[in-house]
Amino acid sequence: MGLARPDTVPGPAPGTPILSLSGVCKSFGALKVADRISFDLPKGQALGIIGPNGAGKSTLFNLITGNLAVDAGTVRLNGRDVTRDSAMSRCAAGIGRSFQIPQPFGSLSVFENVCVAASFGRNLPESAVTDDCITVLRQCGLLHRANLPAAQLSLLERKRLELARAMATVPDLLLLDEIAGGLTEGECQALVDTIRSLHAGGVTIVWIEHVLHALTSVVERLLVLDFGRVLAIGAPDVIMASAEVREIYLGIDV
Amino acid sequence: MQGYVKTATRASRPFVLLLALVVIALALAPLWASRNTLQDLFFILTMLSLAQFWNLLAGYGGLVSIGQQAFVGLGAYAMFGAVILLGIGPIQAILLGGIAALALAIPTAFFAFRLQGAYFAVGTWVVAEVVRLCVSMWQAVGGGSGTSLPRDARDGLIGLDQIMALFSVRGAEARDIILYWLALCVTVATVLGLYAFLRTRSGLALSAVRDNIAAARSVGVRAEGMRWRVFLIAAFGTGIIGALIFLQNGRISPDAAFSVTDWTAFVFFIVIIGGIGTIEGPIIGVLVLFALQSAFAQFGAWYLVMLGLLAIGVTLFAPKGLWGLISARTGLSLFPVRRRLILSDPSEDKP
Ligand SMILES: Nc1ncnc2c1ncn2[C@@H]1O[C@H](COP(=O)(O)OP(=O)(O)OP(=O)(O)O)[C@@H](O)[C@H]1O
Numbered sequence: 117m118g119l120a121r122p123d124t125v126p127g128p129a130p131g132t133p134i135l136s137l138s139g140v141c142k143s144f145g146a147l148k149v150a151d152r153i154s155f156d157l158p159k160g161q162a163l164g165i166i167g168p169n170g171a172g173k174s175t176l177f178n179l180i181t182g183n184l185a186v187d188a189g190t191v192r193l194n195g196r197d198v199t200r201d202s203a204m205s206r207c208a209a210g211i212g213r214s215f216q217i218p219q220p221f222g223s224l225s226v227f228e229n230v231c232v233a234a235s236f237g238r239n240l241p242e243s244a245v246t247d248d249c250i251t252v253l254r255q256c257g258l259l260h261r262a263n264l265p266a267a268q269l270s271l272l273e274r275k276r277l278e279l280a281r282a283m284a285t286v287p288d289l290l291l292l293d294e295i296a297g298g299l300t301e302g303e304c305q306a307l308v309d310t311i312r313s314l315h316a317g318g319v320t321i322v323w324i325e326h327v328l329h330a331l332t333s334v335v336e337r338l339l340v341l342d343f344g345r346v347l348a349i350g351a352p353d354v355i356m357a358s359a360e361v362r363e364i365y366l367g368i369d370v
Numbered sequence: 371m372q373g374y375v376k377t378a379t380r381a382s383r384p385f386v387l388l389l390a391l392v393v394i395a396l397a398l399a400p401l402w403a404s405r406n407t408l409q410d411l412f413f414i415l416t417m418l419s420l421a422q423f424w425n426l427l428a429g430y431g432g433l434v435s436i437g438q439q440a441f442v443g444l445g446a447y448a449m450f451g452a453v454i455l456l457g458i459g460p461i462q463a464i465l466l467g468g469i470a471a472l473a474l475a476i477p478t479a480f481f482a483f484r485l486q487g488a489y490f491a492v493g494t495w496v497v498a499e500v501v502r503l504c505v506s507m508w509q510a511v512g513g514g515s516g517t518s519l520p521r522d523a524r525d526g527l528i529g530l531d532q533i534m535a536l537f538s539v540r541g542a543e544a545r546d547i548i549l550y551w552l553a554l555c556v557t558v559a560t561v562l563g564l565y566a567f568l569r570t571r572s573g574l575a576l577s578a579v580r581d582n583i584a585a586a587r588s589v590g591v592r593a594e595g596m597r598w599r600v601f602l603i604a605a606f607g608t609g610i611i612g613a614l615i616f617l618q619n620g621r622i623s624p625d626a627a628f629s630v631t632d633w634t635a636f637v638f639f640i641v642i643i644g645g646i647g648t649i650e651g652p653i654i655g656v657l658v659l660f661a662l663q664s665a666f667a668q669f670g671a672w673y674l675v676m677l678g679l680l681a682i683g684v685t686l687f688a689p690k691g692l693w694g695l696i697s698a699r700t701g702l703s704l705f706p707v708r709r710r711l712i713l714s715d716p717s718e719d720k721p
């Protein structure tokens with residue numbers, strides 16, 4: 117997309133990872149859902165995250181975006197410690213995310229949903245973002261639904277709206293949580309194409325997905341999460357060939 | 371340009387003209403209305419502004435407060451205190467009423483924003499009760515039994531003599547006229563101010579925060595800031611109206627000023643019956659309340675039971691209120707805030 121953030125801050129030293137987690141921990145009572153998670157994500161890379169249900173993938177996203185507070189560890193964005201920053205300021209710092217269970221603004225129209233994201237995510241007046249909203253809605257296949265209340269969308273369309281809203285903030289780092297589940301083959305391909313073109317435009321992507329063929333056709337690196345721990349991280353073919361990962365994914369279409 | 375955004379609807383333009391005519395007619399009411407009618411109009415206008423502020427809180431901000439009587443009462447008492455103790459003119463003291471309510475709203479928000487949903491509602495009610503108890507112990511303004519506004523303060527109202535001469539009326543009637551005009555100004559300012567706010571991007575963001583606060587934060591909306599702003603604005607406005615209502619009454623007591631029935635239950639009824647989360651709704655709601663009040667108020671407690679049942683019925687069968695039914699049937703929108711996207715290439719409206 118030819119969209120730019122107006123308020124580009126002086127960049128960090130070259131080679132600084134866009135996202136860097138070190139020793140991130142989170143527990144819900146006795147349940148440990150993030151156990152000393154550490155990894156670096158170079159700018160421009162696409163990272164896939166896989167793992168069984170309940171492994172703590174979505175929780176990891178919430179820790180990165182600031183929707184949840186970490187118990188221990190640090191989250192760095194472009195080298196800057198944002199561990200104590202609010203979700204709002206992390207959005208301003210360039211994180212966009214989709215929710216696994218879609219969280220539309222139900223009483224607003226599809227267009228208004230995207231408009232809020234475009235206007236507040238980039239801190240631009242409403243009148244300046246209309247065309248960009250249209251572009252995003254077109255890319256996500258929602259343009260013909262623009263004036264419909266978001267509450268009336270089908271589940272599939274809600275997932276697209278999640279993507280559209282995240283894209284509208286023009287993130288440097290885009291976090292996608294299971295947006296391909298339930299799509300037909302054709303729709304999945306269209307989604308993969310959209311994400312690829314975003315990625316080609318320089319956006320760093322972290323993508324949680326159970327639909328492995330869609331995931332592996334985009335990402336350059338794969339992270340396996342199990343019981344809140346990073347089981348493995350590396351090139352997709354190497355990861356998928358590992359016995360341990362195959363065991364965890366036994367029964368899941370590889 | 372691939373398209374543009376439109377907020378006006380077919381009905382809203384002629385409606386502006388109609389609205390202007392109604393406001394002019396209301397402004398001229400002292401010429402055509404009896405003193406009783408004027409007092410009824412004062413009731414309708416003040417209840418309408420109270421309802422719009424509660425609507426802003428609950429309908430747009432998702433902050434369902436049942437403690438707005440705290441701000442009505444404190445606003446009214448601050449006005450009385452300023453007049454009695456400091457000798458400030460009653461009309462200037464109305465502003466102090468608003469400021470006192472604003473000052474109370476800050477600690478209230480600190481406390482109540484920690485609570486979610488029903489706990490928030492109960493929390494605001496607890497604050498109102500605490501403030502009522504404190505005020506009951508304030509002997510200088512009559513303690514638990516209340517007090518009246520000093521005669522010289524009532525007679526010293528700005529512009530009283532001119533109005534008496536202009537309309538050739540006695541002091542009491544001239545006072546009603548001045549306070550009626552004040553109520554009209556406050557109401558028009560409230561409705562237009564609310565409408566203007568809802569059309570800004572902050573107004574849109576407020577609805578987003580109400581619908582889904584986590585998602586709103588994630589797209590860069592200052593959700594906490596939005597809630598604070600709305601709560602403080604509503605408290606200030608509610609305090610002003612409280613001061614105005616009790617200036618009209620001329621008498622105040624803790625039970626009347628902090629009445630949960632008068633300042634929260636009736637307001638709740640107006641907004642629910644008319645249609646929550648719309649500007650049109652409370653306007654219809656207040657007229658319904660007034661009609662019911664005129665017809666059935668002599669039945670006392672039964673009247674309140676009936677209002678309650680009616681409100682429950684509407685929540686169950688027409689959750690968007692009377693205005694919701696009307697606008698669903700006719701597509702009308704008198705104060706449109708929804709943004710409609712109009713595409714330059716209409717063929718893109720199809721999948
Ligand atoms: N707010 C919460 N409070 C308590 N427990 C939670 C909370 N959020 C998630 N959990 C629990 O934490 C664990 C990890 O949840 P999470 O949603 O991160 O898993 P996931 O890897 O995304 O799973 P899935 O593939 O099903 O989406 C689950 O057991 C879940 O029940």
Ligand SMILES: [Mg+2]
Nearest residue numbers: 173174175216
């Ligand atoms: Mg998940």
